[in-house]
Amino acid sequence: DLGELTLQSFHFSFRGNPGTGKTTVARLIGEIFHRYGLLRVGDVVEVDRAKLIGPTPGETETRTRKALKSALDGVLFIDEAYSLLGSRDSSDPGIRALEVILKGMEDYRDALIVIFAGYPAEMDALFDHVTGLRSRIPYHLDFPDYSPRELVDIAIFMAASEKLELSDEASAAFVVKMEECSRLPGFSNAREVRNLIDQAKARLSARLQSRRKVTRWDMKVITSVDLQDEGSRELAALEVAKREMYRSPSDPYARCEYARVCSEFGLWTDVVFILEPVRDSIPAKYLYLYGRALYIIGERERSWEVFADLETAGSFFRGLSALWSGDLQEASKLLQIAVAEDMSDPYIQLSLAASCFFGGDFSRSAESFSKGLDLCGSRLPSLQLRDLPYEELTWKESARDLAKALQYAFGSPDRSRLYFTRALIDTGEKSALNSASELVFECIERTPDDPSAHRMMSLIQESEGRPREAAASLEISLELEPRSTEDWRRLARLFEKSGQNERAEEILIDILDEDPTGGAGLSLAVAAESRGDSAGANELYRKAWDAGLGGEERSVCALKLGVYSAASGRLDEGARFLREAGDLANQPEAAFWMARALIEEGKWQDAE
Incomplete structure (x- = not known):
């Protein structure tokens, strides 16, 4: 219970290389401690040696005290804290800054969190050298380097935040680049990713400026070419293939070879432009390449026409095109053919799962999803799976979770299962709940101590009208992870549904001061009102209102407070x-008091 703790227990040491999330976690700590009332503000003040050390004697102490005071009621984050050791001589001004910080940690122990951050070995040296520092910092957290695979996920996330995508070829090239960079000294993890994305954006812009025609796909997709350094072997190979084609521009073979090289770099618009003039005279495998390129850049109708001419290939992309056109039956049929042609491809299995989900065949969708998940292994997520018509899904609330399920299938299978389960639950369809139950049972068998799986089981049981069983499952989840106020509120609601009102009220009282939504106070106010405790209800409604209720709950609370205030003679309030409550048409008591207030204001016609 954070409410029973004091801040003197919470100073931290963060040990890790650059770009591993230390500053981000520091900000989260500020937010969390502010939410629970341990910090009045929760802001993070970032400093390092350069900001603390002054040019003259005495200036260092002044700067350091100023930094401490500016961080009061929040977090002081000291980056590269080991650099304060300097020469390790007692005369080094950094040592004096550390002494001031140690004194400040004691003087402001009830209003300040201090986080020392830096490289692991150097941080160990800092704690060994400065007497009393280790005893004042009870929490030492290690931030390991990200794996190349995790850095690709970060790159995809960063690109998406700027409305960009990484092509599949770019994702593969990114892994190789991260494997190379991670072996170099000074590798900065996520910062390195940010730098590479910025460089790729600049190269993408420069590349498109020289094009005569630019498609919408070109403007939003970073390709493998955009990740290559100037003069690289890969770019040299691309240039050689282009020159060969320029020598014989009407030769289908030269064009096919250049298109093949372009496809390896994810230059799919180039593939279309290169093969289009000779499409009637190229072998089937290059016609397939042409159709695939058309699909990828968004020319799905033309892609369908190309694949229709191929007897033994193209079922996968034709199926995806049918999904985009809304022909769900044809999409599932073609994707099943594609699965039969290659049962080891997870992208096809997961696409079939999506198609069946769109069509409401949840049992087959879950079956294909599980098969696809088992096939993913170490493969990378595909742009084709991120680029599906999720916004056209009949069950709108399921769209986001379905997209995330297919995204996390590569690298986070357990997380993916839970997202897919949530998507099934949100449809509200009975057949979907049956499939969801099977998936959750599978998750619980694999990881019985995963609170998310028990939470999902609780949602399924509640949807099936079994509140007692839902409460039991949610209690297990809360035993494993007791921090979610929202889950405690839901448990109270389940107890109410199953007739256990006293247990529900006990929970709401326990979380009243921790609930940032005000929902617990609102529920307790309704209960007090039903017992005839008007004074207690009024107090709880006000507490809920002050917490910042939103939506329909805010309107209900405003209605009750309006009646209580007016009935107590505070008509203006x-x-x-x-x-604030809005429409009073079906609320005669509230309408009466509103009319009384309008009469006091002299607005007789409105009152009538």
Whole structure:
């Protein structure tokens, strides 16, 4: 219970290389401690040696005290804290800064969190050298380097935040680049990713400026070419293939070879432009390449026409095209053919799972999803799976979770299962709940101590009208992970549904001061009102209102507070709440008090 703790328990040492999330976690700590009332503000003040050390004697102490005071009621984050050791001589001004910080940690122990951050070995040296520092910092957290695979996920996330995508070929090239960079001294993890994305954006822009025609796909997709350094072997190979084609521009073979090289770099628009003039005279495998390129850049109708001419290939991309056109039956049929042609391809299995989900065949969708998940292994997520018409899904609330399930299938299978389960639950369809139950049972068998799986089981049981069983599953989840106020509120609601009102009220009282939504206070106010405790209800409604209720709950609370205030003679205050409540047509008591307030304001016609 964070409410029973004091801040003197919470100073941290973060040990890790650059770009591993130390600053991000520091900000999260500030937010969390502010939410629970341990910090009044929760802001993070970042400093390093350069900001603390002054040019003259005495200036260092002044700067350091100023930094401490600016961080009061929040977090002081000291980056590269080991650099304060300097020469390790007692006369080094960094040592004096550390002494001031140690004193500040003691003087402001109830209003300040200090986080020392830096490289692991250097941080160990800092704690060994400075007497009393280790005893004042009880929490030492290690931030390991990200794996190349994790860095690709970060790159995809960073690109998406700027409305960009990484092509599949770019993702593969990114892994290779991260494997090379991670072996170099000074590798900066996520910062390295940010730098590479920025460089790729600049190269993408420069590359498109020289093109006569630019498609929408070109403008939003970073390709493997955009990740290559100037003069690389890969770019040299691309240039050689281009020159060969320029020597014989009407030769289908030269064009096919250049298109093949372009496809390896993810230059799919180039593939279309190169093969289009000779499409009637190229072998089937290059016609397949042409159709694939058309699909990838968004020319799905033309892609369908190309694959229709191929007797033994193209079922996968034709199936995806049918999904985009809304012909769900044809999409599933073609994707099943594609699965039969290659049962080891996870992208096809997961696409079939998506198609069946779109068509409401949840049992087959879950079956294909599980098969695809087992095939993913160490493969990378595909742009084709991220680029499906999720916004056209009949069950809108399931769209986001379905997309995430297919994304996390590569690298985070357990997380993917839970997202897929949530997507099934959110449809509200009985057949979907049956499939969801099977998936959750599988998750619980694999990882019985995963609170998310038990939480999902609780949602399924609640959807099936079994509140007692749902409460039991949610209690297990809360035993494993007791921090979610939202889950405690839901448990209270389940107890109410199953007639266990006393247990529900006990939970709501326990979380009243920790609930940032005000929902617990609102539920307790309704219970107090039903017992005839008007004074207690009024107090709880006000507490809920002050917590910042939103949506329908806010309107309900405003309605109640408006009536209580007006009935107590505070007509102006009551009118303000009732205006916030909105429509009073079906609330005669509230309408009466609103009319009284309007009469006091002299607005007789409105009152009538």
